[in-house]
Amino acid sequence: MTLRDTAPAPLAAPSRAGSWLYDPTIRGIVYQVALALFLVLFGWWIFDNTVQNLRAANIASGFGFMSDRAGFDIAQKPIEFTPDDTHGRAFLVSLVNTLIVAALGIVGATVLGFFAGVARLSPNWLLSKVAMVYVETFRNVPLLLQLLFWYKAVLSVLPGPKQGVVLPLGSNLSNRGLIVPRPVPGDGFGAVEIAVLVAIAAVFVLARWAKSRQEATGQIFPTFRVGAAVVVGLPLVVFLLAGMPLSFEYPELKGFNFVGGFVFKPELMALLLGLVIYTGAFIAEVVRAGIMAISHGQSEAAFALGLKPGVTMRRIIIPQAMRVIIPPLTSQYLNLTKNSSLAVAVGYPDLVAVFAGSTLNITGRAVEVIFLTMGVYLAISLVTAAFMNWFNTRVALIER
Amino acid sequence: MTDVTAPSSPRRPIFVRDAFVTPQPPPASTIGPVAWIRARLFSGPVNSAITLVTLVFLAWALPPIIRWLFVDAVWTGDNREACLPVDGREVGACWAFIKAKFGQILFGRYPVEERWRVELTGLFFVVGLVMLAVPKIPWKGVTAYVMLVVFPIVGFYLLYGGTGFDPLAPWVVAAVLAVLAALPSFPFKRPVQVALALILPLLIADVVFGLIALPVVETSLWGGLMVTLVVAVTGIVASLPLGILLALGRRSKLPVVKFVSVVFIEFWRGVPLITVLFMASVMLPLFLPTGVNFDKLLRALIGVALFSAAYMAETVRAGLQAIPKGQYEAAAAMGLGYWQSMRLIILPQALKIVIPGIVNSFISLFKDTSLVLIIGLFDLLGIIQFNFTDANWATPNTGKTGFVFAAFVFWIFCFGMSRYSQYMERRLNTGRRR
Numbered sequence: 001m002t003l004r005d006t007a008p009a010p011l012a013a014p015s016r017a018g019s020w021l022y023d024p025t026i027r028g029i030v031y032q033v034a035l036a037l038f039l040v041l042f043g044w045w046i047f048d049n050t051v052q053n054l055r056a057a058n059i060a061s062g063f064g065f066m067s068d069r070a071g072f073d074i075a076q077k078p079i080e081f082t083p084d085d086t087h088g089r090a091f092l093v094s095l096v097n098t099l100i101v102a103a104l105g106i107v108g109a110t111v112l113g114f115f116a117g118v119a120r121l122s123p124n125w126l127l128s129k130v131a132m133v134y135v136e137t138f139r140n141v142p143l144l145l146q147l148l149f150w151y152k153a154v155l156s157v158l159p160g161p162k163q164g165v166v167l168p169l170g171s172n173l174s175n176r177g178l179i180v181p182r183p184v185p186g187d188g189f190g191a192v193e194i195a196v197l198v199a200i201a202a203v204f205v206l207a208r209w210a211k212s213r214q215e216a217t218g219q220i221f222p223t224f225r226v227g228a229a230v231v232v233g234l235p236l237v238v239f240l241l242a243g244m245p246l247s248f249e250y251p252e253l254k255g256f257n258f259v260g261g262f263v264f265k266p267e268l269m270a271l272l273l274g275l276v277i278y279t280g281a282f283i284a285e286v287v288r289a290g291i292m293a294i295s296h297g298q299s300e301a302a303f304a305l306g307l308k309p310g311v312t313m314r315r316i317i318i319p320q321a322m323r324v325i326i327p328p329l330t331s332q333y334l335n336l337t338k339n340s341s342l343a344v345a346v347g348y349p350d351l352v353a354v355f356a357g358s359t360l361n362i363t364g365r366a367v368e369v370i371f372l373t374m375g376v377y378l379a380i381s382l383v384t385a386a387f388m389n390w391f392n393t394r395v396a397l398i399e400r
Numbered sequence: 401m402t403d404v405t406a407p408s409s410p411r412r413p414i415f416v417r418d419a420f421v422t423p424q425p426p427p428a429s430t431i432g433p434v435a436w437i438r439a440r441l442f443s444g445p446v447n448s449a450i451t452l453v454t455l456v457f458l459a460w461a462l463p464p465i466i467r468w469l470f471v472d473a474v475w476t477g478d479n480r481e482a483c484l485p486v487d488g489r490e491v492g493a494c495w496a497f498i499k500a501k502f503g504q505i506l507f508g509r510y511p512v513e514e515r516w517r518v519e520l521t522g523l524f525f526v527v528g529l530v531m532l533a534v535p536k537i538p539w540k541g542v543t544a545y546v547m548l549v550v551f552p553i554v555g556f557y558l559l560y561g562g563t564g565f566d567p568l569a570p571w572v573v574a575a576v577l578a579v580l581a582a583l584p585s586f587p588f589k590r591p592v593q594v595a596l597a598l599i600l601p602l603l604i605a606d607v608v609f610g611l612i613a614l615p616v617v618e619t620s621l622w623g624g625l626m627v628t629l630v631v632a633v634t635g636i637v638a639s640l641p642l643g644i645l646l647a648l649g650r651r652s653k654l655p656v657v658k659f660v661s662v663v664f665i666e667f668w669r670g671v672p673l674i675t676v677l678f679m680a681s682v683m684l685p686l687f688l689p690t691g692v693n694f695d696k697l698l699r700a701l702i703g704v705a706l707f708s709a710a711y712m713a714e715t716v717r718a719g720l721q722a723i724p725k726g727q728y729e730a731a732a733a734m735g736l737g738y739w740q741s742m743r744l745i746i747l748p749q750a751l752k753i754v755i756p757g758i759v760n761s762f763i764s765l766f767k768d769t770s771l772v773l774i775i776g777l778f779d780l781l782g783i784i785q786f787n788f789t790d791a792n793w794a795t796p797n798t799g800k801t802g803f804v805f806a807a808f809v810f811w812i813f814c815f816g817m818s819r820y821s822q823y824m825e826r827r828l829n830t831g832r833r834r
Contacts, residue, residue, distance in 0.1 A: 032655070124441060124450045125440035126441060127451070130457075142767040148803060341675065342674060370683055374679070
């Protein structure tokens with residue numbers, strides 16, 4: 001650089017063309033218009049190609065096929081379904097099947113994951129090492145492989161129903177699945193169901209009252225114990241008063257198979273085993289990270305105030321750890337729901353297996369079927385994400 | 401010991417040691433294996449109970465597994481006879497099956513006499529990867545360039561074969577123009593240099609493989625670990641730049657760009673990979689003009705790349721959010737434009753922060769490659785499953801052995817990557833640790 005001994009020339013007014021070219025606002029608009037134009041053209045190109053291809057292949061379009069006769073049966077139907085029903089109903093049945101697996105899987109994986117996560121932090125060396133081996137083994141092996149392993153290498157080589165593993169209460173584990181007694185509600189069981197709902201409502205009221213009382217007087221009411229007693233006790237009393245209107249249908253071996261009882265089919269069992277064990281390993285890591293994120297000072301401060309270890313855990317550590325745990329836990333739940341689509345590999349009739357499988361093969365409506373299937377998963381994801389975002393902001397720590 | 405007479409009080413002598421006392425060993429109850437066991441396993445009644453329950457569990461679970469894996473396993477044999485239980489003999493894992501099918505597990509149905517091409521590509525890949533991964537080896541930039549630009553081209557020719565492009569292709573013309581443009585007197589140097597760096601390897605490969613014609617091996621013959629790695633590596637290489645662009649788009653101030661990025665990311669993250677693969681295999685042909693048809697493997701690759709790009713975008717976004725605002729302001733104060741500040745200031749820091757996250761994306765992508773078997777590609781898991789149908793080897797234990805072996809291979813790769821990411825995390829943490 002050289003030293004200038006003359007005064008710098010006054011800035012010339014920028015030329016009109018230059019200002020156009022370098023104005024960030026105008027540039028931004030140009031970029032965005034170009035992007036939008038490109039996307040519209042690209043979308044139109046794809047749409048045009050699809051229409052032409054469909055016309056060439058003589059495939060009709062539209063969702064009219066949903067009211068056509070399906071013509072196939074579904075292996076597991078939580079709601080009535082026969083081959084004479086429509087594709088629309090098959091869609092519904094498979095959707096319910098997906099939701100069942102997702103719900104059962106989430107419960108199982110949460111329990112297993114929390115246990116393994118806490119076990120990894122246990123001062124007991126043996127337990128923490130066992131938990132570590134579990135997490136590192138199952139986290140690093142593809143879920144599909146695990147599903148196939150449980151289904152093809154473990155469950156399908158179990159002995160037949162006659163030589164099946166006999167479990168207590170007339171249950172049986174064989175290559176037909178896990179068969180357990182089926183509860184049959186008798187007359188007056190409805191009263192028990194109502195009692196459960198009443199008890200839950202009562203506990204809510206109780207919790208509110210206990211909270212306002214504590215805020216007003218400082219006295220602590222044992223909400224949890226009383227609540228648990230109400231939820232268990234009230235239905236039990238009604239159940240006994242109604243004359244125990246519940247019987248069990250025990251499975252019986254007739255010929256080559258069991259009659260009666262409730263059957264967990266091997267497909268469902270394999271899918272649940274795989275999803276729970278795989279997702280549980282991830283949840284364990286989430287839980288461990290959450291607890292480790294809480295500094296020692298928090299529990300030391302609580303002890304210094306004279307709180308007991310149980311109260312410290314419940315009121316100090318867990319509420320803070322949950323803030324760290326909940327967002328990644330949600331994405332694990334979403335992953336589990338999406339991963340349940342691997343049901344197709346073990347033949348469990350979920351949305352992908354039935355709708356994107358059988359219906360797609362029979363009707364040939366690839367575009368509609370795939371879009372509808374993706375739409376369902378997308379809707380589940382977006383609804384869950386929206387709910388969790390709301391929940392997260394509600395419990396978020398308000399900082400300065 | 402000596403007597404010292406303190407000046408202040410002449411009558412009371414003060415004793416001062418002039419030799420250290422030899423340190424006593426710690427009490428036997430705090431060191432050694434016994435103390436360790438007491439502290440870590442039996443420190444209280446609850447702890448002791450946990451230890452006992454865990455021990456019972458291990459005693460129940462471990463011996464059958466070890467017996468099946470090693471003691472009762474069959475290591476040699478030519479067909480299923482070796483792995484069949486004879487005279488009440490317990491038979492465990494049928495490792496002879498893995499031995500007999502090892503070539504297929506690695507290469508699928510790739511012609512035996514052409515397998516050296518896959519091996520050469522693999523060697524190239526491993527050497528490049530080691531040079532990238534080990535921090536002490538220099539020339540990181542050059543290696544990254546070779547692995548991201550040169551390796552895909554060479555790898556494609558080696559694996560697929562063919563005679564290369566027409567030597568008079570537009571590539572040649574473009575390349576010659578590029579060489580001219582790279583001359584020092586040419587204006588607009590930088591973009592042209594970048595273009596040249598991208599085109600030159602294509603040109604060289606064009607000439608080299610135009611001279612050495614390799615027989616074409618259709619992708620329907622590819623299989624095994626090779627397909628798993630091809631899908632994973634292509635997905636990784638394609639998803640990284642796309643993911644970075646999407647992450648920048650999501651944080652852009654331009655509403656249309658932001659909206660498009662958000663919709664893209666949320667769409668691909670909201671659907672399961674298996675529906676993406678179904679879409680790629682069933683619907684992609686419908687989207688293309690009549691007569692244009694993509695290879696099955698290529699369709700799966702497109703699906704996997706778009707899917708993982710969305711996940712990569714979120715990882716990179718996390719890194720971008722972690723950069724303090726002052727860095728953006730400093731870049732703006734230096735007079736850098738948007739792309740300059742991203743390239744020189746923001747992205748290098750952001751990517752460095754999220755290296756563990758990127759590796760985690762790689763791990764899940766690697767595991768997800770196994771899903772391509774559902775649309776009929778024979779990856780590692782697919783080829784092992786395919787071999788169960790071989791009547792020569794059908795025994796009760798063949799299936800289990802195959803799954804356990806596949807699990808072991810996947811585990812080695814994923815565990816290795818996760819350990820590497822932890823190592824990088826510790827290494828990169830040094831600048832921030834106090």
